[in-house]
Structures are given as structure tokens and as C-alpha cells.
Amino acid sequence: MIGVSKIKQYSNVLDKPLSKGKQEVSLSAFAFLFSELVQYNQTQVDNIAELERSRLEDAGYAVGARCLELLCHREKGNRRETRLLGILSFVHSTVWKVLFGKVADSLEKGTEHEDEYMISEKELLVNRFISIPKDMGTFNCGAFVAGIVRGVLDNAGFPAVVTAHFVPMEGQQRPRTTILIKFAEEVLRREARVG
């Protein structure tokens, strides 16, 4: 029958039951949408640093904040992480698995600084169909993913500066992407206090 819907309608979006998170869309739909996001932001800014920092990262921040709430509720039964390694492994495993379908390739602690950690990925999902022209230098659309990580960490109580970098690898044509996480001082102080 035309116009009759079998789905129960909710007056308030908060009353709607939370989905299991198994629904999928095609990768190309996401890739097209992401390319439009980048193209639109290119028209809004004058330089690359601003494009990365204030536009793509901020877009990712919003996604990360919502991801944290959603995943804490759905995957972890509303328990929140209070330790540094806990939240890092949450990002590296749970968040990555849900958003990108696999856990991140590696999680490493920085050797030079105490407050630095790196999540590496051979090819970020968002960068798969993107090539950077030479004149854009070190611009990396992974700034969106860096924003997602920053959103998760910030809203979990671990403020950090998160950036995405290309790391050329020997024997591979495409460079690896590293998400560099630099935690704020207060986080390290708190970690030391808690022991």
C-alpha cells in the first residue's frame, strides 16, 4: 500500500532504539562524500595548515566525540577508561575496528618524548582514493582521522594534540600514515599520581 510504513515512528530521536551498528554503506559512497568535504573546505581557507588544522580536524573532532559516546555505551557497557594505556588501546582497537573495519596496524610509544604515542596505519581508509599534488607539500587528509582521535581523547578526559603524518617506507610506493598523539601535561601528571 502506498504511503504506509511498517516501522514504528518515534516523536523524539532519543526514544528510537540504538542500532547494533552493523549497517553498512558502500566504500565509494563514503569516498565521494569525503572528497566533497575536502573540496568544500579547500574553497573556504587560504592555506594548507588552516585546511588541516581548523577545518578537517574540527570535522573529525565532532565525529570522534560522538563515536566515544556511542561506543562506550554499546561496546563497553558504559564503563569509561581512566588510564592512558586503556584509552589508547580503546582507540587503537575498538574505535578503529568499528569505524574502519580493522584494528589499527600498530600502537607505539614515542622514544624521544614521554608524552608521545603513535598509531600507524599502512593506508588510512580516508586516504585511499586521494592523491596529494606536489605543491601541497605535507598536507594529509588523515587530519580528519587525527581529529576523530582528538575528539575521542578530549571527551574521555585526555586532552592531546593529534596530528597525521606521512612516513615514507622502504620498498613501498605509498607512504605509511602515522597519527601522532601528544598528551597534555596534566594527563601525564595525573597518570603519575594514579601510578
Add this chain to the structure above:
Amino acid sequence: MAPAGPRSGDAIFASVERVNAELFTLTYGAIVRQLLTDLEEVDEVNKQLDQMGYNIGIRLVDEFLAKSNVSRCVDFKETAEVSAKVGFKMFLGVGASVTNWDAEGTCCSIVLEDNPLVDFVELPDTCQGLYYCNVLSGVIRGALEMVSVCPPMPLSPSLFIVFLGLLTSLPCLFDVYICSLELPF
């Protein structure tokens, strides 16, 4: 050798690479939020979303034709059916249905029961008049234009009306009215 027949939306969707719909939903939400912050006017945002959809549609139709193997549609009814059944299914993973045909057969509604773009979304009072899913109407417009289903005059936003007043009461329904397309058939 006979050419392969057209493939169903389900079969194509099962064979393409897929991502979590929530990443897609949240990214789209971030885009709409950015537009609202930058442009402030709801009409401007609607126009921009339509333009983005148009840019997507003109490229998306190539992938659609390559993957789906559909033959040339003979009339607008078939075009609408194929877009709804195959197109929406292979990209968004949800089937759509075509309803509400007018007498001449130039105007219809494509109804999405389950729209991944609007999960978790509630429009505040300040955004009444925002066509949240306007990118979809842009995609359809771009795709149809690329395969020569052209409107007789430059489209004004009123010709593609996305009824999102429904969004507030029926979050799962999404209506697209495609009106006044001149049919080259």
C-alpha cells in the same frame, strides 16, 4: 558471447567494499554542521548541499553504470525504478521504492524507509526549512543529467523538494519529488 545481464542491487552491494554506516552518517553530520556555521542561512546550506550532491552524482553515475550493467532505460518510469532499486541499494545499502506517480508520468516520489544519513539526527527549531538530505537530490540530479535526462530550464531549488518536515515526525521516511523533467524519449 552474450553480454552479462543487469545485476540486482543486493548482488552489487554484496560485492563492493563497504564501510560502517555510522562513519558515513557522522561524516555527513559534520559536513552539514560546517555548512551551517559557515553559511548561516538555511537556504544557502540547502543550495550548497545540492551542489555537493551534484558534484558527487556526475561521477557516481559512471561507477553505477560500470558496476550495474543496466541497459538503457526506455522511459522515466524505468529510470526511477532503476535508481531506486539498484542505485540506492548499491551505494547506501538500503532499497528505496517509487510511489506517487502523477498523471503524465513525469513526477514521482522515491521513498527511503531507512536512511543512513539521518541516523541520530534531530533538527532544532532554528533549522526549520533545512533540507537535511538535500545532497541526495543533488546526486540524483547530477547522475540523471550525465545520462541526458535534462530539465528544460536551469533547476531552481523548488523543483527538487526534499520533504523533511517529515523528518521531525517520521524519521525513517525521505521523499524526493522529481518534477518537470523533460523526457528525451
